[in-house]
Amino acid sequence: xxxxxxxxxHLFIDGEARKAEGGKVYELYSPTRPTELVGCAAxxxxxxxxxxxxxxxxAFPAWAALSFKERAKILRxxxxxxxxxxxxxxxxxxxxxxxxxxxxxxxxxEMSRLGERFMQAADYAERMAVDEQIKGPPFDTLIFRQxxxxxxxxxxxxxxxxxxxxxLPQALATGNTVxxxxxANSALAPTLTLQIIxxxxxxxxxxxxxxxxxxxxxxxxxxxxxxNVNFTGSVTIGRHVMRTAAEHITPVTxxxxxxxxxxxxxxxxxxxxxxxxxxxxxxxxxGQICMAMKRVYVHESRYDDVVDGLTxxxxxxxxxxxxxxxxxxGPVNNAKQLKVVTDMIAEARAKGADVKECGRVPDExxxxxxxxxxxxxxxxxxxxxxxxxxxxxxxxxxxxxxxTTDEEAIALANDSDFGxxxxxxxxxxxxxxxxxRKIEAGYTYLNGHGPMAQDxxxxxxxxxxxxxxxxxxxxxxxxFAEPHTISGPQGFIL
Numbered sequence: 001x002x003x004x005x006x007x008x009x010h011l012f013i014d015g016e017a018r019k020a021e022g023g024k025v026y027e028l029y030s031p032t033r034p035t036e037l038v039g040c041a042a043x044x045x046x047x048x049x050x051x052x053x054x055x056x057x058x059a060f061p062a063w064a065a066l067s068f069k070e071r072a073k074i075l076r077x078x079x080x081x082x083x084x085x086x087x088x089x090x091x092x093x094x095x096x097x098x099x100x101x102x103x104x105x106x107x108x109x110e111m112s113r114l115g116e117r118f119m120q121a122a123d124y125a126e127r128m129a130v131d132e133q134i135k136g137p138p139f140d141t142l143i144f145r146q147x148x149x150x151x152x153x154x155x156x157x158x159x160x161x162x163x164x165x166x167x168l169p170q171a172l173a174t175g176n177t178v179x180x181x182x183x184a185n186s187a188l189a190p191t192l193t194l195q196i197i198x199x200x201x202x203x204x205x206x207x208x209x210x211x212x213x214x215x216x217x218x219x220x221x222x223x224x225x226x227x228n229v230n231f232t233g234s235v236t237i238g239r240h241v242m243r244t245a246a247e248h249i250t251p252v253t254x255x256x257x258x259x260x261x262x263x264x265x266x267x268x269x270x271x272x273x274x275x276x277x278x279x280x281x282x283x284x285x286x287g288q289i290c291m292a293m294k295r296v297y298v299h300e301s302r303y304d305d306v307v308d309g310l311t312x313x314x315x316x317x318x319x320x321x322x323x324x325x326x327x328x329x330g331p332v333n334n335a336k337q338l339k340v341v342t343d344m345i346a347e348a349r350a351k352g353a354d355v356k357e358c359g360r361v362p363d364e365x366x367x368x369x370x371x372x373x374x375x376x377x378x379x380x381x382x383x384x385x386x387x388x389x390x391x392x393x394x395x396x397x398x399x400x401x402x403x404t405t406d407e408e409a410i411a412l413a414n415d416s417d418f419g420x421x422x423x424x425x426x427x428x429x430x431x432x433x434x435x436x437r438k439i440e441a442g443y444t445y446l447n448g449h450g451p452m453a454q455d456x457x458x459x460x461x462x463x464x465x466x467x468x469x470x471x472x473x474x475x476x477x478x479x480f481a482e483p484h485t486i487s488g489p490q491g492f493i494l
Contacts, residue, residue: 003091003094004094004098006037006038006039006040007038007039007040007095007188008025008039008040008041008042009039009040009041009042009187009188009191009192009210010042010191011042011044011048011052011207011208011209011210012191012194012195012198012206012207012208013048013051013052013055013207013208013209014051014052014055014058014059014203014204014207015055015198015199015202015203015204016203017195019042020042020043020044020045020048020211021044021045021047021048022045024042024043024044024045024211025040025041025042025043026040026041026043026184026211026212027039027040028040028041028099028185028186028187028188030098030099030101030371031100031101031330031331031332031333031334031371031372032098032101032321032322032330032331032366032371032372033366033369033370033371034335034370034371034372035370036098038095038098038099038188039095039099039188041184041187041188041191041210041211042210042211043210043211043212043215044209044210044211044215044216045211045215045216046215046216046219048209048211048216049179049209049216049219049220049223050219050223052179052207052208052209053150053152053179053207053220053223053225053226054225055203055204055207056150056177056178056179056204056205056207056225057149057150057177057225058204059177059202059203059204059205060147060149060150060176060177062202063172063175063176063177063201063202063205064147064175064176066175067129068125068126068128068129068173068175069125069126069129071122071125071172071173071175072121072122072123072125072126072173073122074200074201075118075119075121075122075169075172075173076118076119076122077200078118078196078197078200078201079115079116079118079119079122080115081196081197081200082111082114082115082118082193082196082197083111083112083115089108089111092111092189092192092193093107093108093111093189094107094323095188095189095192096110096111096161096186096188096189096190097322097323097330098323099186099187099188099189100157100186100189100322100333101286101322101330101331101332101333101372102285102286102288102322102330103322103327103328103329103330104322104323104325106284106285106322107189107322109451110159110161110162111161111193113161113162113165114161114162114164114165114193116165116456117162117165117166117169117456117472118165118168118169120169120456120457121169121170121172121173121477122169122173124173124474124477125173127474128145128173128174128477128481131143131144132144133494135490135494136489136490136491136494137490138490139487139488139489139490140487140488140489140490140491140492140493140494141485141486141487141488142485142486142487142493142494143483143484143485143486144483144484144486145174145478145481145482145483145484146175146481146482146483146484147174147175147176147480147481147482148176148227148228148251148480148481148482149176149177149225149226149227149228150176150177150178150179150223150225150226150227150228151167151171151176151177151178151179151226151227151228151229151230151480152178152179152181152220152221152223152226152228152229152230153167153168153171153178153179153180153181153230154180154181154217154220154221154229154230154231154232154233154241155167155180155181155182155183155190155232156183156232156233157182157183157184157185157186157333157334158186158285158288158289158290158333158394159285159288159289159290159451160182160183160186160190161189161190161193162451163232163255164180164190164194166456166460166471166472166476167230167232167471167476168180168197168206170471170472170476170477170479170480171228171230171480172201172205172206173477174477174480174481175481176227176228176480177204177205177206177207178205178206178207179207179208179209179220179226180194180206180207180208180209181208181209181210181213181216181217181220182194182208182210184210184211184212184213185333185334186333187210191208191210194206194208195208213237217237217240217241217244218244221241221244221245221250222244222245222247222248223248224248226245226248226250227250227251228250228251228252228253228480229241229245229250229251229252229253230252230253230471230479230480231252231253231254231255232254232255232256232290233256233257234256234257235256235257235465238254238256238467241254242254242468252468252469253461253467253468253469253470253471253479254467254468254469255290255420255460255461255462255466255467255469255471256462256465256466256467257290257392257394257418257420257466258290258291258294258392258418258419258420258421258441258462258466259294259295259390259391259392259416259417259418259420260291260292260293260294260295260418260420260421260422260423260441260449261293261294261295261296261297261412261413261416261422261423261439262278262281262293262295262296262297262422262423262425262449263297263403263409263410263413263422263423263424263425263435264296264297264298264299264302264306264425265299265302265406265409265424265425265426265428265431265435266299266301266302267426267427267428268299268302268306268425268426268427269425269427269447270302270305270306270309272309274309274425274447275309275310275312275313276313277447277448277449277452277453278293278296278306278309278310278313278449279310279313279314279317279376280450280452281293281423281448281449281450281452281453282294282296282398282449282450283314283317283329283376283396283398284450284451284452286329286330286331286332286333286374286395286396287341287393287394287395287396287397287398288332288333288337288394288395289450289451290420291420291421291443291449291450291451291454292449292450293398293423293449293450294392294393294398295389295398295399295401295413295416296310296398296399296400296401297401297402297403297409297412297413298400298401298402298403299402299403299404299409300402300403300404303381303400303402306400307378307380307400310378310400311356311358311378314358314359314376314378315358315359315360316328316359316360317329317358317359317360317375317376318359318360318361318362319359319360319361319367319373319375319376320361320362320363320366320367320373321363321366326362329359329376329396331371331372331373331374332372332373332374332395332396333372334372335372337372337394337395338372338374338395340393340394340395341374341393341394341395341396341397342374343387344386344387344388344391344393344397345374345377345379345388345397347386347387347388348379348382348386348388348399351383351386353379353380353381353382353383353386354379354380354381355377355378355379355380356377356378356380357374357375357376357377358375358376358377358378359375359376361373361375374395374396374397375396376396376397376398377396377397377398378397378398378399378400379397379398379399379400380400381400381401381402382399382400382401384401384412384415386399389401390416392418406431406435409435410435410438410439413439413440413441414438414439414440416464417464417465418462418463418464418465418466419440419441419442419462419463419464419465419466420441420442420443420461420462420463420466420467421441421442421443421444421445421449421450421462422436422439422441422443422444422445423444423445423446423447423448423449423453424436424439424444424445424446424447425446425447426447427447432446432447440463440464441462441463441466442459442460442461442462442463442466442470443458443460443462456472456473457472457473457474458472458473459471459472459473459474459475459476460472460473460476
């Protein structure tokens with residue numbers, strides 16, 4: 001097989017790769033060249049879903065019976081296995097870029113982050129293994145953490161492996177077995193990567209289902225043997241997941257995106273390095289990151305400086321094929337999402353906004369040849385009623401707005417249905433912390449924003465429409481375990 005030949009990926013159920021029922025597959029095409037077939041993924045049926053859940057259910061007792069220490073040892077070995085074969089890692093990274101569109105540097109970073117998060121989850125094993133003790137009078141009590149059973153993990157197309165790293169090792173470390181459903185829009189490289197993980201574990205502990213959410217989503221989320229659902233995706237689908245899971249009172253964790261505000265105060269440091277951080281915070285992965293900076297609020301005294309510096313950073317970007325080393329931004333992943341972004345830009349222009357598309361396009365024929373490309377786009381002094389301000393654009397477009405006082409900045413940042421992440425940019429530590437505590441968001445970065453500013457040891461999730469529950473950190477481990485309390489007469493157990 002040549003390195004870029006179309007491939008076929010299968011389901012993985014009960015320790016073995018298998019075709020979907022009836023041998024059904026669906027095709028995935030490159031967002032860079034939409035007529036180029038990258039490969040075919042298995043298109044699972046409800047029957048395949050049931051087989052995967054049943055396999056996970058059968059594997060659960062033995063996996064849960066292992067100690068935290070024993071499971072942690074397996075997770076560490078799995079993390080090392082993910083990067084042990086450099087040729088295979090290079091192949092999966094290249095495949096990931098071809099099916100997704102993101103640049104190679106980002107695919108490699110995402111794959112390495114998955115292994116790092118396996119190591120991190122393993123490091124929590126010792127803490128998880130210690131029972132909490134409450135001594136009497138009147139009783140002595142122990143509280144331990146018990147795995148729930150079969151966990152369904154559903155990830156989106158934008159950063160599927162990184163997001164899996166916030167769920168999968170945590171579910172496994174706490175003793176659950178899993179069924180993973182990658183997005184239909186980015187299933188090939190994630191499936192190959194997941195199969196490496198699944199083969200390191202006993203049969204049935206990790207099962208992989210691919211296909212259309214319309215076909216298999218409800219049978220998966222609504223299965224009677226599923227004990228936990230962890231979903232990352234849109235608000236609309238999140239609501240449906242919650243309703244479906246309610247039939248069996250299945251606990252859900254929902255991470256539903258955000259419309260993150262970045263607040264740049266009047267004393268902000270505006271070096272070239274800061275502008276680079278701003279650029280990657282907003283336009284990394286073509287802006288297709290839930291925790292990307294999506295609204296910029298700048299003190300009026302620094303507005304022109306920020307506009308000039310960020311525009312220059314955007315102009316230096318190179319838009320094209322993510323496989324080329326000089327490319328700094330690839331295409332948007334799919335036609336539907338591209339339309340969301342371009343419609344927002346068109347609305348801003350139609351309503352008189354000052355809109356600037358930035359960046360270089362070395363291959364004009366490629367850029368105009370049908371790929372899902374959009375240059376980094378800035379909307380200056382954006383009206384707050386524009387959809388690009390009110391809604392999550394999830395693409396390479398960013399509104400920049402002014403504020404006068406700190407209180408106004410907080411009010412503007414909180415004027416959103418979302419509350420995932422935020423950032424405050426200032427050299428004044430006390431001021432940064434004071435403002436951060438007033439923002440309605442699950443995570444606030446200081447003088448940075450997004451994946452490059454993220455400490456994975458802290459819990460991640462959001463307020464309002466951004467979701468329910470938390471991933472990552474110790475809280476992310478607790479999300480996959482139920483507290484079990486045991487009490488007895490004073491002096492009996494402690």
